[in-house]
Amino acid sequence: MSDFDLIPRSQTSADAALAPPLARAAERVAAPAPLPRAAVELTVVIPSYCERDNIAELFRRLDAALDGVAWEAVVVDDDSPDGTAELAKSIGRRDPRLRCIRRVGRRGLSGAVIEGMLSSSAPVVAVIDADLQHDETLLPNMLKEIRAGADIAIASRYAEGGSATEGFSGIRRWGSEMATKLARRLMGVSVTDPMSGFFMLRREIVEAHAGDLSNQGYKLLADLLWSAGRDKRIVELTYRFRARQHGESKLDALVTLDYLGLIFSKLLGGALPVRFLMFAAVGASGVAVHLMMLQFGLGHLGLAFGWAQALAVITAMTWNFVLNNRLTYRDARLTGWGFMTGLIKFYLACSIGSIGNVGVASWIYSFHATAWLAGLTGAVMGAVFNYAVSSALIWKK
Incomplete structure (x- = not known):
């Protein structure tokens, strides 16, 4: 049936000319509006490089761990040659909770995390590695602490009950522990694991201090604690660092030297870049x-x-x-x-x-x-x- 079939034959030609747009307008008013998506409360930032074998499984684990939470994940990929970004985008086409930022011509974990955080509009952001070594089931408890008033929630390998023995080589563990002790002495940071790559915080903190953060290196948390952590409420939750399942670690013993450069840069007030x-x-x-x-x-x-x-x-x-x-x-x-x-x-x-x-x-x-x-x-x-x-x-x- 056409629009003209709805017009009574007694109507004038002028009335008939007005009928089709009026009918379509009535249909638009009567049609139900699409339901809005719930506002995202938590953005999980996943920095990646050559992690194709882990992305799908990590997304599945996040889905199970964050049941009942309005969340999204952002894979920030440094142009991996193994197709990590392509896989993440294909998942995102089926599930809009996964976004992907492909960075071309720039690399570095800290820079990737900062970029992912600043791309979010959620009030809370978290960082988790793509290699499945972090325990994603801890995220709901971290979010619970943020909801209760904490500014930063850190997953610690060194607090009582935590462990880093499964995921670290001996030299990496030694370097991490040494850097942690140095940070606590020089930076005045009281947390047990300022080198952690698994943490959650209010996005407003990142927005306020983005200009003070170094996009080089691998230890963004220590940088954040130095720039903003002294007057913030910080809580730590323990977890066991897992062994890597697929792929190769991008970190080695030289990360400790990179971290020392960050500390000295901060001690100099950022006058000289790392x-x-x-x-x-x-x-x-x-x-x-x-x-x-x-x-x-x-x-x-x-x-x-x-x-x-x-x-x-x-x-x-x-x-x-x-x-x-x-x-x-x-x-x-x-x-x-x-x-x-x-x-x-x-x-x-x-x-x-x-x-x-x-x-x-x-x-x-x-x-x-x-x-x-x-x-x-x-x-x-x-x-x-x-x-x-x-x-x-x-x-x-």
């Missing part, structure tokens, strides 16, 4: 390598000083490049042919930086400055130049 401090620390270790190789060339190889010095310079630059690639720029690590071309570029950059070092030091010394001041100034200028070139041309990501 990455520069790491770069400078690697450079300092290169000085020690240089001196040892110089002595080896002179004493054991019997080389003339010039040749021994050249060998020491090449060795130290190679050491610095390898360590920077492994630690300072681990989120943009070079491999294969990129590693070799990056090494050549690093040699060139350091050579130019050395010339600038000597030039600046000589210029400062010409003003009758003390030798140590001139030398230190030149070294700082050389380090800044090398860092700038390395970040812009070698480890571009």
Whole structure:
């Protein structure tokens, strides 16, 4: 039946012209409006890189653990080559509670978590690893604490009843425990596990301090506690850290050094970025390598000083490049042919930086400055130049 079939034949042509839009309007008014989705109370942020084998199972576990809670999950994937983002998006097409942010050209756990949190409109946000090592059944209790007035709820491996023995290698456990003790002393943090990657907090805290947080490194919680935790109500809940089921861990013993860089950056009031401090620390270790190789060339190889010095310079630059690639720029690590071309570029950059070092030091010394001041100034200028070139041309990501 058409709209015109609904019009009585006694109506005028003008009335008939008005009938169809009036009928359609009546139908729109009579049609029930779609029911709105419940407002999301909790966003669970899942940073990921090459975790395709774990995403579906983690989402299933979250669904079971958060029954009765208005929640969503955000997978923040650093452009995994294994298709993690594609799988997460395919799940999201069937279930809108899962969203995915695919980050291209940038990596790093802290940056991914911050980005995921800031994408949320929920009042509460949580962080959980994608590798199934965190106990998702703890999330309802963490949310209960937040509802009761806590600002931050931390899942602790080291509080009484917790355990990290199943999911940590011996050296990782030692590094984590050492970093935890250091944080409690230097940062004035009283929690047992400031290195935890499993926690929940009010989103307003992240919004208020987003500009103070470092997007480099792997220990966002310690950064948050330093920036905002001193006047916040914090509770800890214990859990047992699980062994990884699939894939490989992205963290190793060098994470502890990365964490030390974060602490020193915070102690300096954030005046120097964490990455520069790491770069400078690697450079300092290169000085020690240089001196040892110089002595080896002179004493054991019997080389003339010039040749021994050249060998020491090449060795130290190679050491610095390898360590920077492994630690300072681990989120943009070079491999294969990129590693070799990056090494050549690093040699060139350091050579130019050395010339600038000597030039600046000589210029400062010409003003009758003390030798140590001139030398230190030149070294700082050389380090800044090398860092700038390395970040812009070698480890571009």
